[in-house]
Amino acid sequence: MSLVVVGTVAFDAIETPFGKTDKIIGGAATYSGTAASYFTKDIKLVSVVGDDFPKEQIEQFHRHGMKTEGLQVKNGQKTFFWSGRYHTDMNTRDTLDTQLNVLLDFDPVIPESYQDCEFLMLSNLMPSLQKNVLDRLRKRPKLVVMDTMNFWMETQMDALMEIIGLVDVLTVNDSEARQLTNEYSLVKAAQKILKMGPKYLIIKKGEHGALLFNEDQVFFAPALPLEDVFDPTGAGDTFAGGFIGYIAQTKDISFDNMKRAIIFGSAMASFCVEKFGLERLVDLKQDEIEERVQEFIDLVQFDIALV
Amino acid sequence: MSLVVVGTVAFDAIETPFGKTDKIIGGAATYSGTAASYFTKDIKLVSVVGDDFPKEQIEQFHRHGMKTEGLQVKNGQKTFFWSGRYHTDMNTRDTLDTQLNVLLDFDPVIPESYQDCEFLMLSNLMPSLQKNVLDRLRKRPKLVVMDTMNFWMETQMDALMEIIGLVDVLTVNDSEARQLTNEYSLVKAAQKILKMGPKYLIIKKGEHGALLFNEDQVFFAPALPLEDVFDPTGAGDTFAGGFIGYIAQTKDISFDNMKRAIIFGSAMASFCVEKFGLERLVDLKQDEIEERVQEFIDLVQFDIALV
Numbered sequence: 001m002s003l004v005v006v007g008t009v010a011f012d013a014i015e016t017p018f019g020k021t022d023k024i025i026g027g028a029a030t031y032s033g034t035a036a037s038y039f040t041k042d043i044k045l046v047s048v049v050g051d052d053f054p055k056e057q058i059e060q061f062h063r064h065g066m067k068t069e070g071l072q073v074k075n076g077q078k079t080f081f082w083s084g085r086y087h088t089d090m091n092t093r094d095t096l097d098t099q100l101n102v103l104l105d106f107d108p109v110i111p112e113s114y115q116d117c118e119f120l121m122l123s124n125l126m127p128s129l130q131k132n133v134l135d136r137l138r139k140r141p142k143l144v145v146m147d148t149m150n151f152w153m154e155t156q157m158d159a160l161m162e163i164i165g166l167v168d169v170l171t172v173n174d175s176e177a178r179q180l181t182n183e184y185s186l187v188k189a190a191q192k193i194l195k196m197g198p199k200y201l202i203i204k205k206g207e208h209g210a211l212l213f214n215e216d217q218v219f220f221a222p223a224l225p226l227e228d229v230f231d232p233t234g235a236g237d238t239f240a241g242g243f244i245g246y247i248a249q250t251k252d253i254s255f256d257n258m259k260r261a262i263i264f265g266s267a268m269a270s271f272c273v274e275k276f277g278l279e280r281l282v283d284l285k286q287d288e289i290e291e292r293v294q295e296f297i298d299l300v301q302f303d304i305a306l307v
Numbered sequence: 308m309s310l311v312v313v314g315t316v317a318f319d320a321i322e323t324p325f326g327k328t329d330k331i332i333g334g335a336a337t338y339s340g341t342a343a344s345y346f347t348k349d350i351k352l353v354s355v356v357g358d359d360f361p362k363e364q365i366e367q368f369h370r371h372g373m374k375t376e377g378l379q380v381k382n383g384q385k386t387f388f389w390s391g392r393y394h395t396d397m398n399t400r401d402t403l404d405t406q407l408n409v410l411l412d413f414d415p416v417i418p419e420s421y422q423d424c425e426f427l428m429l430s431n432l433m434p435s436l437q438k439n440v441l442d443r444l445r446k447r448p449k450l451v452v453m454d455t456m457n458f459w460m461e462t463q464m465d466a467l468m469e470i471i472g473l474v475d476v477l478t479v480n481d482s483e484a485r486q487l488t489n490e491y492s493l494v495k496a497a498q499k500i501l502k503m504g505p506k507y508l509i510i511k512k513g514e515h516g517a518l519l520f521n522e523d524q525v526f527f528a529p530a531l532p533l534e535d536v537f538d539p540t541g542a543g544d545t546f547a548g549g550f551i552g553y554i555a556q557t558k559d560i561s562f563d564n565m566k567r568a569i570i571f572g573s574a575m576a577s578f579c580v581e582k583f584g585l586e587r588l589v590d591l592k593q594d595e596i597e598e599r600v601q602e603f604i605d606l607v608q609f610d611i612a613l614v
Contacts, residue, residue, distance in 0.1 A: 088491055184395055187534045208515040211532060220606045222527040225518060227494045259609040290613050299527045300607045302566040306597050 002042040003248040005033040007123025009047040013083040024277040028123035031237035035268040036245030041065030050078040069111040110136045122146040127159040145169040165197035221262040242268030267292040309349040310555040312340040314430025316354040320390040331584040335430035338544035342575040343552030348372030357385040376418040417443045429453040434466040452476040472504035528569045542576045549575030574599040
């Protein structure tokens with residue numbers, strides 16, 4: 001009855017208008033798994049790192065309830081490294097360096113103990129590898145959530161379309177939704193994407209919130225207006241991790257529960273951006289999360305009685 | 308106990324990716340007044356046109372409950388004309404032509420019958436003229452709402468700051484809030500603007516909704532995800548008109564009622580963009596407005612029970 005999280009575990013070096021970091025821990029699965037760990041303690045990681053990856057970080061994964069039997073450590077190889085610089089708007093960034101390293105020949109291994117997986121988070125990764133993982137699970141999970149990015153639309157569209165056709169929930173940002181469909185209107189883009197396979201689509205709009213679509217319903221979750229967005233790295237992965245973590249905790253895949261899950265995911269993402277990297281996410285208190293969710297409730301609450 | 312609406316009454320020529328118009332009726336006060344007319348029938352217009360302005364349009368104002376004693380018609384002069392072309396994103400536009408015409412020496416006249424005014428909408432206009440109108444009302448209205456635009460920030464900042472210091476509610480869009488304060492964070496921008504005088508600030512974010520701030524509260528109203536935005540001209544004015552119209556109808560200037568007013572304003576704006584110019588706004592049914600407001604309620608409704 002577990003949640004399997006597949007994706008990158010990485011080193012990042014980040015520059016924002018507020019400062020810059022040396023190599024810090026990053027990666028889509030790192031953020032997704034850590035966020036999910038506040039909702040369920042049965043998380044199983046599938047990823048790969050080199051032998052330069054710190055043991056302390058793997059111990060931190062364990063403290064957060066993440067099993068790492070499916071985290072391959074490649075001797076003599078280096079961990080995936082990404083470096084980027086954010087612009088003032090924090091919505092756009094330049095990639096300064098990408099060293100794929102261990103990702104180059106990553107072949108995901110699904111340990112036997114992962115096969116009971118009930119929920120699957122396919123965090124951003126090569127689409128063919130996302131499909132491999134789904135193929136290698138003997139039983140279809142109750143809910144498969146997939147995140148991706150524009151890079152795969154530009155380089156591996158066929159493989160991307162194949163895995164998109166197989167998942168239950170796709171999460172993309174607004175510009176990716178437009179790129180994937182050649183539609184400027186997000187409503188039209190959503191209609192097209194839902195025809196590609198997913199039953200649910202989440203369009204992430206960063207500081208402008210997120211939209212959840214299914215065939216005949218739409219839900220809008222706001223983002224919390226923040227004084228400062230310090231570092232947006234991992235916010236989308238954190239959002240997705242909070243989303244599927246909440247669903248794994250509640251075991252309810254109805255549209256109404258997905259709405260709640262999006263609010264919890266948004267709350268987790270709002271913490272993520274307050275400090276560099278994982279810093280704000282590693283020792284959150286349950287109280288803090290509930291207070292933050294309450295802020296979301298208060299933010300959009302209004303009371304209109306129509307006759 | 309009336310609502311006075313001050314602002315431009317104009318001719319517009321509009322190009323969007325969906326088509327183009329000849330000269331059609333436009334102007335901030337036209338949109339604001341028309342939107343407000345669905346909530347209160349005691350609207351008094353202050354503006355100026357030339358003798359080229361069609362009598363039929365003035366009759367339409369009357370049918371919508373707008374008094375036009377304060378609408379000056381200048382013989383031998385031409386009505387203000389603006390022409391613009393929208394880009395694909397519908398958020399940015401190029402001004403193709405601006406002919407100020409009668410606006411050049413507009414001196415607002417407040418008829419005696421307007422002096423009982425309870426609510427005042429200062430739609431976008433030269434800041435000095437907005438201040439003139441406020442000065443010429445012998446009794447301070449219960450609520451003064453002001454809209455403005457980036458052009459005045461670039462050309463008449465001192466006069467703009469003077470009138471901003473005198474109003475209760477300021478409405479600007481997100482880029483204008485940033486320009487006015489040199490703050491990228493909208494939360495910080497809002498804090499600065501609230502120190503300039505207004506007790507309430509509404510930051511309009513177009514397709515991303517709107518934020519309402521006062522000193523210690525914030526409310527977020529979504530925008531309805533639309534299949535197509537056909538023509539955004541006048542959407543902000545329509546929003547403001549719906550907002551103050553609803554407040555004039557309910558005579559309640561509490562923060563909670565402003566939240567409702569923003570939802571009604573957003574609903575009116577969502578109609579405005581569906582067709583060119585005023586077309587969609589001139590014969591709305593009460594049922595349609597309520598259905599649209601219900602869509603806003605459904606869009607953001609979620610139910611989280613925190614322990």
